[in-house]
Amino acid sequence: MQKTLLEVRNISKSFPGVKALEDVCFSVKEGSVHVLCGENGAGKSTLMKIINGIYQPDGGETLIKGEKVQITSPIKAGELGVSMIFQELNYTPEMTIEESLFAGRWPKKSFGRVDWKTIRQKTLQLLKQENLSYDPETKLKDLSISNLQMLEILKAISRDADIIIMDEPTSSITNKEIEILFEKIADLRARGKGIVYISHKMDEIFRIADEISILRDGKVIETRPKDQFDIDSVISLMVGRALGQGYPKEEVPVGDVVLEVEGFSGPAGFSNVSFNVRKGEIVGFAGLVGAGRTEVMRALFGLDDRFGGTVKVHGAPVRVRNVQDSIRNGVVMLSEDRRRYGIVPIRDVKENVTLASMDQFFQKGRLNASKERSRVEEICKKINVKMASIDVQVSTLSGGNQQKVVLSKWMLQDPDILILDEPTRGIDVGAKFEIYKLMTNLVKEGKSIIMVSSELPELIGMCDRMYVMAEGRITGELDRAEFSQEAIMRYAMNMTRKAV
Amino acid sequence: MNNLMTREKWQTIKSRYSIYLVLIVMIIVCNLLNENFLSPRNLSNISAQISVTTILAFGETILIIGGLLDLSCGSVLALAGVLSVYVFKETGSLSLAFAVGLIVGVLCNFVNGILVRRFNIPAFIATLAMMTVARGIALLFTKGQNIYQIGDYVWFGQGKIGFVPLPVFFMIIVGIVTWYILGHTSFGRSLYAVGGNEEAARASGINVGRIKIGAYLINGAFVGLAGILLMARTNVGAPNAGQGYEFEALTAAIIGGTSFSGGLGTAGGTLAGAFIVGFLNNIMNLTGVDSYLQQVIKGGIIALAVGYDMWAKVNRTRKTLGAAKLPNERKEAKA
Ligand SMILES: Nc1ncnc2c1ncn2[C@@H]1O[C@H](COP(=O)(O)OP(=O)(O)OP(=O)(O)O)[C@@H](O)[C@H]1O
Ligand SMILES: [Mg+2]
Numbered sequence: 080m081q082k083t084l085l086e087v088r089n090i091s092k093s094f095p096g097v098k099a100l101e102d103v104c105f106s107v108k109e110g111s112v113h114v115l116c117g118e119n120g121a122g123k124s125t126l127m128k129i130i131n132g133i134y135q136p137d138g139g140e141t142l143i144k145g146e147k148v149q150i151t152s153p154i155k156a157g158e159l160g161v162s163m164i165f166q167e168l169n170y171t172p173e174m175t176i177e178e179s180l181f182a183g184r185w186p187k188k189s190f191g192r193v194d195w196k197t198i199r200q201k202t203l204q205l206l207k208q209e210n211l212s213y214d215p216e217t218k219l220k221d222l223s224i225s226n227l228q229m230l231e232i233l234k235a236i237s238r239d240a241d242i243i244i245m246d247e248p249t250s251s252i253t254n255k256e257i258e259i260l261f262e263k264i265a266d267l268r269a270r271g272k273g274i275v276y277i278s279h280k281m282d283e284i285f286r287i288a289d290e291i292s293i294l295r296d297g298k299v300i301e302t303r304p305k306d307q308f309d310i311d312s313v314i315s316l317m318v319g320r321a322l323g324q325g326y327p328k329e330e331v332p333v334g335d336v337v338l339e340v341e342g343f344s345g346p347a348g349f350s351n352v353s354f355n356v357r358k359g360e361i362v363g364f365a366g367l368v369g370a371g372r373t374e375v376m377r378a379l380f381g382l383d384d385r386f387g388g389t390v391k392v393h394g395a396p397v398r399v400r401n402v403q404d405s406i407r408n409g410v411v412m413l414s415e416d417r418r419r420y421g422i423v424p425i426r427d428v429k430e431n432v433t434l435a436s437m438d439q440f441f442q443k444g445r446l447n448a449s450k451e452r453s454r455v456e457e458i459c460k461k462i463n464v465k466m467a468s469i470d471v472q473v474s475t476l477s478g479g480n481q482q483k484v485v486l487s488k489w490m491l492q493d494p495d496i497l498i499l500d501e502p503t504r505g506i507d508v509g510a511k512f513e514i515y516k517l518m519t520n521l522v523k524e525g526k527s528i529i530m531v532s533s534e535l536p537e538l539i540g541m542c543d544r545m546y547v548m549a550e551g552r553i554t555g556e557l558d559r560a561e562f563s564q565e566a567i568m569r570y571a572m573n574m575t576r577k578a579v
Numbered sequence: 580m581n582n583l584m585t586r587e588k589w590q591t592i593k594s595r596y597s598i599y600l601v602l603i604v605m606i607i608v609c610n611l612l613n614e615n616f617l618s619p620r621n622l623s624n625i626s627a628q629i630s631v632t633t634i635l636a637f638g639e640t641i642l643i644i645g646g647l648l649d650l651s652c653g654s655v656l657a658l659a660g661v662l663s664v665y666v667f668k669e670t671g672s673l674s675l676a677f678a679v680g681l682i683v684g685v686l687c688n689f690v691n692g693i694l695v696r697r698f699n700i701p702a703f704i705a706t707l708a709m710m711t712v713a714r715g716i717a718l719l720f721t722k723g724q725n726i727y728q729i730g731d732y733v734w735f736g737q738g739k740i741g742f743v744p745l746p747v748f749f750m751i752i753v754g755i756v757t758w759y760i761l762g763h764t765s766f767g768r769s770l771y772a773v774g775g776n777e778e779a780a781r782a783s784g785i786n787v788g789r790i791k792i793g794a795y796l797i798n799g800a801f802v803g804l805a806g807i808l809l810m811a812r813t814n815v816g817a818p819n820a821g822q823g824y825e826f827e828a829l830t831a832a833i834i835g836g837t838s839f840s841g842g843l844g845t846a847g848g849t850l851a852g853a854f855i856v857g858f859l860n861n862i863m864n865l866t867g868v869d870s871y872l873q874q875v876i877k878g879g880i881i882a883l884a885v886g887y888d889m890w891a892k893v894n895r896t897r898k899t900l901g902a903a904k905l906p907n908e909r910k911e912a913k914a
Contacts, residue, residue, distance in 0.1 A: 412782075425842045437769070446762075446765075
């Protein structure tokens, strides 16, 4: 019989206007992985933040190794052997890797001086042990979001806690890194640690779970060992209804070329990238993380500089010096890093949604407040943003709902061409389906979409055509009929060279 | 449950309107301490006394919301004021003098904006430099001498519209302008976004540079106006005027709930903050608190206000972002 490491009983928690958790019971056994599933805003992160001492519950009790405890702060949680990887990365951009790895527990020399030599040694050792080739002196702001996430994982694991909570750890790391993480988890499990794992990715869940709990609207509605579930039952319990199968892809007549990119090269490490997009088309960009897809899109959107290359919209060459130019040309981009480039966390939902289309609501610079309210409410309802009202701070929304707010912002802007970089990151299965449907509707209206994703199935399911990138170049182009995991992977690893 | 909802409502009210509650409590206490406090005459005096720094505070509010700052306003105020007085004495034209005051304020702040925007100098450093330069020019221009006998110029400071002194009238106008800009224009919206998350604002197609420079230009007009009013109120073109006003202005803005981390703040809050400081000065004078001690008390209040702002911010981040690094920060503080 395995011992129970952590148990919460009848936990409830309310925020202004929302009941986030209601009478939740949940436990983690030693040497096991307990997966927590649920829609966006179901209360998963809230429950974990209570266990980590960030929120105090309104009612209920927490037991660690059979003893009743009050977890009053994350420090207390740390002392009790709980460590957590957060869904929303929160980092100090100017810190270096080694500083952040040991932040708050820097080894000291006499007179309280920090022992940098030991830190360097330990950092190098840790990185080597994990097979990661980062430079310890790199500043966090220069890291990609997948590297940041990996660092966060390392940090939590290296604390040697008994209970490790992982809130969507794989939403932004590469496949290779996912494998590293899973090896780590297997190792921790073998050493008798308890792991709570939150994810929206079904294949992962079934790979690593021992037990699965399903949270819906703040209540745990099922807890069972993995083998008593299958993917369909998990999904239908999560969303409370049967879900559309597969991808809502529809054939849409494809028109003229609307966007033509020629000879793009940039300091971010991509060169001679050329591609085009037609009206009514969904064009995918596949490749391993780090292949340069995001960098190309950022340059195309005017966020980053480029050395050279031309852009033509509807056949006419256009200038893209900055984001305003791009928006004027009818091209917008949903960024993969929503914390940094997506949301203004301390402002409310309404202001965030209208941020890119203020000219619709400010006539001669003056606000039409009622029009704004009704348009924002309409669009948030359309893509089902879960929130108390449009007047709450975006930072109080669940991760997935923040993503939907950013999506709403660009929907409202009503562009001709949407670049969606990881549009379904952190989004639950039900809402994913809604977003795919939305994409289909958009192309039916005659818009065009560029979709960048590290999830091959969704690219294969939704795209009409696909480019594959490797090492900053386009290595292949495939039509829908030619789509297959193998073909794409071959180009992504750059094993065949096919001139485009 | 019912209990809970009311508690939550109370919390929201408390956090949103706390500054006005403080103001009301203060009025009640001051009134108990001195029965003359609420007399129309005393209130009108206080309003006139705080008018200049409050106008500066509105400018600071706009800047701080956008993640910026102006340390030069006290000096630029003096430069704009003496030039305006000089022009009046040379030409005898009040409107020309008024225009010159505004233009000087705007130009100095245009330079501030350019330094911050084009050359990426932190606002703190850029405006610190401007603070010294503007004061220097004012002293050079007047050879360090006050300009006396400013004649009709005093009208700006001592005239009245109805029973409202002109400086108070201008303060109200500037307050309304600030309120309108912040809450009802796309510039205001953009400003909050730039201060709240500059990168996200840029990625949403906001011209961040234009917003920042715009914020400085507006501030410049306010500073120029404040310069004219101060010279007229004190009946002298003084190149040394306005020293330390930047701190008075910042105090009012911060007490009024403008957050140094950007993206938060309102005109109403700043006005309340200015009155709190004004009431405090006034009641300390009325009750005869030693003037050196007054400084100590005022400093303490600033520390309290900024401390509260930081504390509330930490709480906010803890509550909403689940900040992973906070425990470490606290451990450091303990170590
Ligand atoms: N600090 C807060 N203030 C107000 N409401 C909050 C706060 N934190 C969470 N909520 C609300 O509580 C609910 C549950 O949020 P939570 O973050 O736990 O969802 P989640 O299950 O983690 O979702 P996701 O899959 O999108 O990450 C949401 O409706 C959210 O808006
Ligand atoms: Mg979450």
